[in-house]
Amino acid sequence: MPPRNMQPELTLLAKMKQGDEEAFVALYRQHKDAVYRFALLLTGSHHLASDVTQETFMHFLSRPGQYDPGRGTIAAWLCGVARNMARKDARSREDATDPEELEGEGYAAHLLADNVTPLDRILKDETAELVRRAVAAIAPHYRDVLILCELSELSYAEAAQVCGIDIGTVRSRLSRARAQLADRLGRLGVLTTSAPAKEAVQ
Template sequence: EAFTALYRRRQGGVYRFALRMSGSEALADDVVQETFMVLMRDGGNFDPSRGSVAAYLYGVARNHVLRAFERERALVPFDEETDEAADASHENLVARPDPLGDLTRGEMFERLRLAVLALPPHYREALVLCELEEMSYAEAAEVLSCAVGTVRSRLHRARAMLAEKMRGRRDAEASGEKETEAGGDAAAQGLRTARCFA
């Protein structure tokens, strides 16, 4: 019963973390399964004095995602299902009260998602844990097995890289059109929007 309760409480967060790190629903499902299998098999080795159960689970999930990256030597490509889902969502936009606003938010969210997935893994995991999973620096440091200062540094660098990627994408899309919103503002707004979609 305790395991089932823990699974129900924590599996969603582990899944979101793996999905945001990899961009693959299939890999995220595998990571959740493997993470909780490790807990079942090696749960007796968990030492609460070394950190929280959540940090332990995210750490195991992180290791599985990084191993998958090593096996594939590249980011996992997006499934065709993602494109099909996007097409279906565009068809449903007409029935909504503000289809243009919904479309704009959806496009910005997709640009942000692609920009986050393009970050190097060690920056991406700090960003995902602190910004999207809303962990404290200390909690993220536990998961990443590093110092709080390292988390802060990686997060700062990830935000800067993300702002640059968002600015570059926006500039490429605008193709000479002047826009007033700065890339950093767009990235920050996008992260706030991403939390709403989670």
């Protein structure tokens, strides 16, 4: 049986499946900011993140039956859909994307988040571009768990659901991702010490 705190969402989902548009709108409002923030960190582009978010919720609207409550939360499932959409868009638009587009977007100036996360506070200052570059430079399979667990604040179990791996692998990849990020930020001068990297690999 799903956790009790999932029951309100599952009630909305059941109404949505019956054609209740207000139920879909309620779920959209509840999760859109987290999905957008996740997509933004994956793509590094506001334009692409908006597209991925829209595609994710269109997929949800048209295929709500694909979500299985027994496998995790709606939030984690939506992040999984967004991850797939971002990868598909990256493959289809790689040759057509102008690199200068990413430079001029002001990476975190228009984050659509109601709640400020630790990363939001970093991305809103002058180090935003350096942090974006450091996150983007991490190997994709490490970057995914870093964004999910540290930056999107999903649980290890939810990150495992999104990535299709076990929790032990999530922990291992997250440790390496933290070390890589701390090292890159240290070399860029964003961090003044490499202590976080040492702590992360213990």
